[in-house]
Amino acid sequence: MKLFYAPGACSLGIHLLLEEIGKPYELARVDLASGAQYEAEYLRVNPKSKVPALLRDDGSVLTEYPAIATWLAKSNPEKNLIPADLDGEVRMMELVEYIVGTLHAQGFGRIFRPAKFCENEAEHAAIREAGKAIINKGLAQIAEGLGDRPFLIGDGLTIADSALFYFLFWIIDRAGMEVPANLKAYYEALKARPTARKVFADEGINVA
Ligand SMILES: N[C@@H](CCC(=O)N[C@@H](CS)C(=O)NCC(=O)O)C(=O)O
Structure with a gap:
């Protein structure tokens, strides 16, 4: 798994979830200030030009904070990151x-x-x-x-x-x-x- 993030951006919350889960992951920094989110390399990851984006082990990319967080939580149910009821x-x-x-x-x-x-x-x-x-x-x-x-x-x-x-x-x-x-x-x-x-x-x- 690889998290595309920018320091201090909303990706910070997904980064926290990855740490709470405790499984190996990589980080890829996206330099929003220099406009890296609009360059071809990142557009191939997330055509919406936003972080966070999560590259999963099957090669697919997930975007949108609620979706990424829900997927991480439900893929690691033992961490109770979503209430059971x-x-x-x-x-x-x-x-x-x-x-x-x-x-x-x-x-x-x-x-x-x-x-x-x-x-x-x-x-x-x-x-x-x-x-x-x-x-x-x-x-x-x-x-x-x-x-x-x-x-x-x-x-x-x-x-x-x-x-x-x-x-x-x-x-x-x-x-x-x-x-x-x-x-x-x-x-x-x-x-x-x-x-x-x-x-x-x-x-x-x-x-x-
Ligand atoms: N709806 C997106 C919003 C993500 C978002 O707004 N990300 C900001 C950083 S906090 C961003 O990438 N901004 C870059 C830009 O707009 O150029 C989500 O839920 O993930």
Whole structure:
């Protein structure tokens, strides 16, 4: 297996899952800043020009965070990365979709790439503010649902936690945004896992 990733990108969460699973895998860095995702070599891997992408042992490539995470979890059922009961599973997927599809794509998308939403530069400040509002609303909801528990669903790490892990890395360590105290404690505990330390080290990311 080979994970195509960019340091600190959302692929960080898939990287964490690979470490949690503990089976051998390779890493292939994609230099998003220099536009490697648009070059022919990477387009052959993922024509959508995005990371993460996972090259599987049968030679096929899987893309899209929820799909990759689900495949990894269901291929390694002994790791319990998806709750065994149906209600736990769908509640977990509800969170994954919200974090990846709404908070990341709609919230951070507006903050980092306002031109994707409107080419008129005069609108960009308002678009960024709208992105922050999406994120703050989502963080408040997630914090309320989490309470003082160490994981989003059940009593072990699931793929929803892997998504919130990369998202909180952006929010707390990259953007320096304030978050509810319980989310900060949750993120610090995730960050302290040996698997997370290894992921940061492998990606060359310095975190406190
Ligand atoms: N829908 C995709 C989104 C992935 C995504 O947005 N990846 C970003 C990094 S966090 C990316 O590759 N951006 C490169 C670009 O847009 O040029 C998924 O769920 O995997």
